[in-house]
Amino acid sequence: MNKEKTHILLAEDEPALGMIIKESLETRDFKVTHCLNGIQAYVAFESCKPQIAVLDVMMPELDGFSLAKKIRLINEEMPIIFLTAKSQTEDVLEGFHVGGNDYLKKPFSMEELIVRINNLLSRQQTQQTAAVYQIGDYSFNFPQQRLAYLTQEPIKLTHREAHLLYHLLEKKNTVLDRTFILKKLWGNDDFFSGRSMDVFISKLRKKLAQDSQIEIVNVRGYGYKLIVP
Structure with a gap:
């Protein structure tokens, strides 16, 4: 039986960049749902039940930080990675405060994104003791x-x-x-x-x-x- 693919929610409002990320992740055997704005991404989160989210910070309709807050009201455990052009300390800290697990500053390499996704998934799947x-x-x-x-x-x-x-x-x-x-x-x-x-x-x-x-x-x-x- 084939192993079920890990489902990634990708929210990126730049269509060309989003397509590059989606295709690159799919070549690594991930399943990817790509959304072009925060509201569309939230609808997809509720319906698709992804295992991890990769969210651009600056998006129309609903920005990445606001989207993460809404996701955290429902799911406190799903890993969230922010993609951001912002590098100010207060911006990065806000990302962690709203529930982000990691962030990548644009431009970034696909290899780095894939490594960070795998690291977060690995940590989440670490066996837990029942004590x-x-x-x-x-x-x-x-x-x-x-x-x-x-x-x-x-x-x-x-x-x-x-x-x-x-x-x-x-x-x-x-x-x-x-x-x-x-x-x-x-x-x-x-x-x-x-x-x-x-x-x-x-x-x-x-x-x-x-x-x-x-x-x-x-x-x-x-x-x-x-x-x-």
Whole structure:
């Protein structure tokens, strides 16, 4: 039986560039749905159920960031890559804040895009353990991405929050290397990825704040340490 092809949602408003990307990905055995604006892409997302999205930032009707926000309301786990001509720090950070997993600055090589797609898919498919972990007074269900304090209702973590907490827990009371986790979850350790990770660390601190014995401390120059009793 033939393996089902990975379905990519491509939103690119430049028809010629979109066709080049679509044909290049199809030669690598991906299935590609190409849309010319954000609204069309959102309709395709709802109907086609893709495994990964490649979104241009500057699009008519609905821009890539706004499209990503709408997608994240329904699907928190699907990898999203932004294609952008923007390189300002605030633009790239906004891309991460709205749920992007990676970005590529135009012009880019098709080989680089394909490598990044495969890396994100590989990380998503990493086998997950079924264990539920105790973190002080919290229970952490990694596969279900849920964090619960004592008997309170569990809260849902995003895909990246859950994986970051899992790796912190693996290294509890020791330092989680900053470069390692950036390359593992963000794909690179550049400035923008580092800023994005700092945001996610802040979010986890807030979600673990009900147990005063738990801390996530910044070990300057090395990484982060999850301190648990």
